[in-house]
Amino acid sequence: MATEIEDEEVRVWDPLIRVFHWTLVAGFAVAYLSGDELDQLHVWAGYLITGLLVFRLIWGFVGSKHARFSDFLYSPRQVIGYTRSLFSGKPRRYLGHNPAGGVMVLLLLFSLSFTVGSGLVLDSGVGASSMAEIGQVMLPAKAWADDDDDEHEGGENEMLEEVHEFFANLTLLLVFLHIAGVVVSSRLHHENLVRAMVTGRKPRDPED
Ligand code: HEM
Numbered sequence: 661m662a663t664e665i666e667d668e669e670v671r672v673w674d675p676l677i678r679v680f681h682w683t684l685v686a687g688f689a690v691a692y693l694s695g696d697e698l699d700q701l702h703v704w705a706g707y708l709i710t711g712l713l714v715f716r717l718i719w720g721f722v723g724s725k726h727a728r729f730s731d732f733l734y735s736p737r738q739v740i741g742y743t744r745s746l747f748s749g750k751p752r753r754y755l756g757h758n759p760a761g762g763v764m765v766l767l768l769l770f771s772l773s774f775t776v777g778s779g780l781v782l783d784s785g786v787g788a789s790s791m792a793e794i795g796q797v798m799l800p801a802k803a804w805a806d807d808d809d810d811e812h813e814g815g816e817n818e819m820l821e822e823v824h825e826f827f828a829n830l831t832l833l834l835v836f837l838h839i840a841g842v843v844v845s846s847r848l849h850h851e852n853l854v855r856a857m858v859t860g861r862k863p864r865d866p867e868d
């Protein structure tokens with residue numbers, strides 16, 4: 661019986677997606693926890709995540725079936741329909757990301773991109789001068805307020821730091837929702853989605 665069930669499994673997540681995911685989890689933990697230290701570890705973890713995001717973008721177009729964006733881009737109607745079905749009766753099962761999960765994956769990737777994007781500008785030092793100009797155009801009140809600062813340059817960089825910190829924290833919030841979604845989906849569909857992200861396989865027809 662056990663072997664029969666094993667035969668009934670389907671490959672869903674290719675090895676690169678799985679390595680991408682768990683490296684991202686480790687990289688995000690290191691980047692987030694080392695954020696306050698401004699040391700090399702933080703910047704290297706950030707570069708690692710940047711590389712992972714570039715890979716994921718390419719893989720979203722040329723990767724395996726369920727890795728492609730086209731596999732989990734659903735219309736708002738489908739997303740709402742799926743979310744409703746979670747509350748009423750039996751939600752439809754998807755082998756790849758379900759419509760709500762698909763939205764979460766995209767939000768995570770966007771939020772991570774803004775986090776590393778602002779981090780890279782902050783690290784390059786370009787931020788201090790160009791952000792000052794943007795700050796004066798877009799935030800006259802803040803630029804004026806910063807004039808009172810003893811350390812003018814610090815004030816401008818601070819704005820970029822706040823943007824960076826905001827997206828880092830937004831990503832963390834999304835991660836909590838993402839993990840909650842994984843737990844809820846696993847329960848409703850009687851399958852272990854975390855295991856599937858490790859082995860790459862899902863039961864063809866999970867037992868209800
Ligand atoms: C997902 C990836 C990243 C996360 C979660 C993250 C998170 C954080 C956090 C929480 C802080 C502390 C903010 C504060 O308390 O002021 C921070 C600061 C910083 N991060 Fe990142 N970061 C990421 C990527 C990057 C990248 C790619 C770079 C550049 C290569 C970078 C460069 C910096 C710099 C220069 C600071 C300023 C440190 C300071 O003066 O407070 N970060 N980051």
Ligand code: HEM
Nearest residue numbers: 677684685688756757758761765768835839842853854857
């Ligand atoms: C230990 C905590 C985590 C667990 C248990 C977990 C679990 C999972 C699972 C089971 C999936 C597949 C969902 C599905 O079947 O549709 C998934 C996908 C995903 N997770 Fe996580 N996750 C965790 C942390 C994170 C973190 C910290 C991030 C980002 C900072 C993240 C980003 C993603 C992304 C981007 C995907 C989509 C995978 C792809 O198609 O490339 N996860 N996660």
